[in-house]
Amino acid sequence: MRGGVLLRRPHKRKLYHLFRGVQEAVRESKNLGARPFLLLPNGSERPRHRRQFLVQRDMVEPVPVPTEPDAPAQNARIDALKPGGALYAFSFPNFRLFFFGQLVSVAGTWMQNVAQQWLVYELTHSAVWLGIVAGSTALPYVLFAFWGGSVADRFPRRSILLCTQSVAMVSALTLATLATNRVVQIQAWHIAVFAGLAGIINAFNMPAQQAFVTQMVDDPKALGNAIGLNSLRFNFARFLGPMFAGITLVNLGAAWCFLLNGLSFIAVIISLSLMRVTQEKPEVKSGITESPWEGARFLLGVPSLLRVIILIGGGGLLILAVSTLYPVLASVYKGGAGGFSTLVTVNGIGATIGGIGIVTLGSRIHRRYLVYGGASLFCVALLCLSFSPTFIPALVCLFFAGIAMVVFTTSTNTKVQTEAPDELRGRVMAVYLLVANTSMPLGGLLLGFLAQRFQALPTIRLSAGIMLAVTVGVWLWSGTDRTRRSLQKTPA
Numbered sequence: 001m002r003g004g005v006l007l008r009r010p011h012k013r014k015l016y017h018l019f020r021g022v023q024e025a026v027r028e029s030k031n032l033g034a035r036p037f038l039l040l041p042n043g044s045e046r047p048r049h050r051r052q053f054l055v056q057r058d059m060v061e062p063v064p065v066p067t068e069p070d071a072p073a074q075n076a077r078i079d080a081l082k083p084g085g086a087l088y089a090f091s092f093p094n095f096r097l098f099f100f101g102q103l104v105s106v107a108g109t110w111m112q113n114v115a116q117q118w119l120v121y122e123l124t125h126s127a128v129w130l131g132i133v134a135g136s137t138a139l140p141y142v143l144f145a146f147w148g149g150s151v152a153d154r155f156p157r158r159s160i161l162l163c164t165q166s167v168a169m170v171s172a173l174t175l176a177t178l179a180t181n182r183v184v185q186i187q188a189w190h191i192a193v194f195a196g197l198a199g200i201i202n203a204f205n206m207p208a209q210q211a212f213v214t215q216m217v218d219d220p221k222a223l224g225n226a227i228g229l230n231s232l233r234f235n236f237a238r239f240l241g242p243m244f245a246g247i248t249l250v251n252l253g254a255a256w257c258f259l260l261n262g263l264s265f266i267a268v269i270i271s272l273s274l275m276r277v278t279q280e281k282p283e284v285k286s287g288i289t290e291s292p293w294e295g296a297r298f299l300l301g302v303p304s305l306l307r308v309i310i311l312i313g314g315g316g317l318l319i320l321a322v323s324t325l326y327p328v329l330a331s332v333y334k335g336g337a338g339g340f341s342t343l344v345t346v347n348g349i350g351a352t353i354g355g356i357g358i359v360t361l362g363s364r365i366h367r368r369y370l371v372y373g374g375a376s377l378f379c380v381a382l383l384c385l386s387f388s389p390t391f392i393p394a395l396v397c398l399f400f401a402g403i404a405m406v407v408f409t410t411s412t413n414t415k416v417q418t419e420a421p422d423e424l425r426g427r428v429m430a431v432y433l434l435v436a437n438t439s440m441p442l443g444g445l446l447l448g449f450l451a452q453r454f455q456a457l458p459t460i461r462l463s464a465g466i467m468l469a470v471t472v473g474v475w476l477w478s479g480t481d482r483t484r485r486s487l488q489k490t491p492a
Helices: 010-029 050-058 071-080 093-124 127-135 138-154 157-179 188-216 220-251 254-274 294-300 303-318 320-332 336-364 367-386 391-419 422-454 456-489
Strands: 037-039 045-047
Touching: 093 127, 093 157, 093 188, 093 220, 093 254, 093 320, 093 336, 127 188, 127 320, 127 422, 138 157, 138 188, 138 294, 138 422, 157 188, 157 254, 188 220, 188 391, 188 422, 220 254, 220 336, 220 391, 294 303, 294 422, 303 320, 303 367, 303 391, 303 422, 303 456, 320 336, 320 391, 320 422, 320 456, 336 391, 367 391, 367 456, 391 422, 422 456
Parallel strands: none
Antiparallel strands: 037 045
């Protein structure tokens, strides 16, 4: 009996086995595994017994999916671009354009800064003139910074950046022409005038650039990552610029540094032109005036942000301004132009490592610890520098100072940007940048006079000690404020 049919005749039995062989051959050729039906001699299909089908179905082994050898690396790259990843901001095309364009431009700007300081010291051999040139950017910045923030909140920020970068390119090329000494014999006051022009340009460029970050990333959660990557980009350029400046200064002279800086602006102008920005002009909510002083009022009303402003102001005046004395330190350690470039480069390497740390680990550490810890470590590193007897220990101290500097400045910048409303962000950042960018030149002027009177290393020791005391005082203020708020929340 076969399937309910009695096969009594031999030829019918042979025919049955023939069709069974054909059925199995079809099954193997098509790799169908356990089919839920039987292929009958007439070409039709009949379901198997349910119990037999379930058993055969469970016996089928899954076909392994081949994986590429570099699949883990690809998955790591994909995870880095996901929300919360270390490179999440790079998933936005506008930010990628801005990042690489600014990397080239800022590296050129650092080349000019290093060459400018060295040229002034070579012309005058005076720490006072170093302070004068550094301080000459402060007054124009103070005069125009609030209006620069107001302009950033009223007009398309990309258009503002295109204008400021174009003017900066013309300024750098003009300074390069003067530095050749073929038109006139360049003097220190010429460089001070161009430094003042750079202060005016930055008064309009920096608020627009800081506020423009929110338009380059479509997800507000990516803002902190974008700020961290911007800091990494700035400090990597701070490493590349002095390194190339040292090579160019030794072999070609300061004029070539100014020329290369002028050409570097082409990269950022092209990147800005290629961007596709949906919201060009920021929206202004009802009740928000366009007064340039509105950002200052907002900061005064938020104690946590006010403490950040105090720290960044004191840091710019007392510890960030120490970079003004690098040419003097190179002279103290008898390093010359190469030693000066090495000081700035090693400090930039430390800053780059600090930027990488902020990007990868910054979201896992409370920002309060980053702000106060970074400021304290910066002061301690400079105190150690002030006691360094030779060149190598000074390099080690500047390396750790670079790490702490980036942790401190990036954390303060991120806190202010993330807590400022979008309609006020340009003016709030204008106040922040006004304090940061004016306190540092004024600090350079102050430290230059003190170094001329008391020498460089004692001056650094004094300024770092004062800033460490300020940091501890603000930290204690923060603790009492947090205690008071917790007591207010506790029911009586």
